[in-house]
Amino acid sequence: xxxxxxxxxxxxxxxxxxxxxxxxxxxxxxxxxxxxxxxxxxxxxxxxxxxxxxxxxxxxxxxxxxxxxxxxxxxxxxxxxxxxxxxxxxxxxxxxxxxxxxxxxxxxxxxxxxxxxxxxxxxxxxxxxxxxxxxxxxxx
Numbered sequence: 001x002x003x004x005x006x007x008x009x010x011x012x013x014x015x016x017x018x019x020x021x022x023x024x025x026x027x028x029x030x031x032x033x034x035x036x037x038x039x040x041x042x043x044x045x046x047x048x049x050x051x052x053x054x055x056x057x058x059x060x061x062x063x064x065x066x067x068x069x070x071x072x073x074x075x076x077x078x079x080x081x082x083x084x085x086x087x088x089x090x091x092x093x094x095x096x097x098x099x100x101x102x103x104x105x106x107x108x109x110x111x112x113x114x115x116x117x118x119x120x121x122x123x124x125x126x127x128x129x130x131x132x133x134x135x136x137x138x139x140x
Contacts (some may be wrong), residue, residue, distance in 0.1 A: 006046075013120060014115045016111060017111070021078045022082075022111070023078040023120065024075075024112070025075055026075065026116065031074045034070075035067055035070045038061050039066045042059070043060070044058075046058070069098050072097045072112075073094045073097055075116060076097045
């Protein structure tokens, strides 16, 4: 029997150096599908003669900046204790997620990248262990 966890991804909290914390999750396939639909368009068709026959080609045009922004929005779920220079809490909004990720100082972005990589690695390990267990007849 194969068991799939089809529940909503809850994410994991990570303590920020210097205080505060960040709740992250990995990108889900349904998120990626929605992001691609919003950020990929088709260019005009081109017809090229190959081997005496015309072939139709159509380029995909990706808005990579928007893709990254949407990925950050989907993977950064929440935060606590992130303050502006005046000590005011910064709200966890799409705009602020993008601003923090694009700051010239890389601290926030580096922390995010490190923790997302850890989550992806952990999920890969969980998947590999699950597959190994299913092949050997073990269940979790």
